[in-house]
Amino acid sequence: MELQKGRPLTNEGRLEKEIRTYDLLDSVGVEYERIDHEAAFTMEVCAEIDKSLGATICKNLFLCNRQKTDFYLLMIPGDKVFKTKELSHQIGSARLSFAGAEDMEKYLDITPGAVSVLGLMNDKENAVRLLVDEDVLQGEYVGCHPCVNTSSLRIRTEDMFGPVLQAMHHDMTVVKLLGEE
Numbered sequence: 250m251e252l253q254k255g256r257p258l259t260n261e262g263r264l265e266k267e268i269r270t271y272d273l274l275d276s277v278g279v280e281y282e283r284i285d286h287e288a289a290f291t292m293e294v295c296a297e298i299d300k301s302l303g304a305t306i307c308k309n310l311f312l313c314n315r316q317k318t319d320f321y322l323l324m325i326p327g328d329k330v331f332k333t334k335e336l337s338h339q340i341g342s343a344r345l346s347f348a349g350a351e352d353m354e355k356y357l358d359i360t361p362g363a364v365s366v367l368g369l370m371n372d373k374e375n376a377v378r379l380l381v382d383e384d385v386l387q388g389e390y391v392g393c394h395p396c397v398n399t400s401s402l403r404i405r406t407e408d409m410f411g412p413v414l415q416a417m418h419h420d421m422t423v424v425k426l427l428g429e430e
């Protein structure tokens with residue numbers, strides 16, 4: 250795995266949603282680094298990638314309420330345990346559960362295993378609310394997928410939650426999860 254600066258030299262073999270991600274980042278003028286790798290489906294594989302990236306490893310969880318009327322993208326440190334009750338209370342929502350793959354594709358144009366904050370660029374109706382654990386904001390860099398799980402990006406945290414988030418026309422709600430067993 251080799252860390253490379255910016256977008257790939259060619260779009261060959263890349264999905265349109267990945268190319269749109271690079272277009273967005275380039276249009277905002279944000280610097281980023283990229284690693285191409287085999288598909289990453291587990292946190293263990295992601296940990297190895299993030300070690301190469303030198304970025305905060307995040308779990309990106311796509312959640313919804315029982316009625317499937319409210320959708321959330323939660324970013325938490327990879328080593329933190331998620332407890333729905335703890336989060337539900339903070340955001341004033343009824344019980345939360347994992348949203349299905351069909352909703353993930355509908356709102357974020359992302360498939361399971363590739364969930365990323367950058368998928369919010371595809372949420373033109375702002376149907377998904379971004380929730381970010383305060384610990385994610387402490388690192389210098391954040392690591393995320395460019396809407397596919399065969400590449401990973403390293404972006405300055407201040408850029409991701411500043412100009413990039415603004416360009417996607419979303420804001421965030423900072424939450425504090427204890428993540429204890």
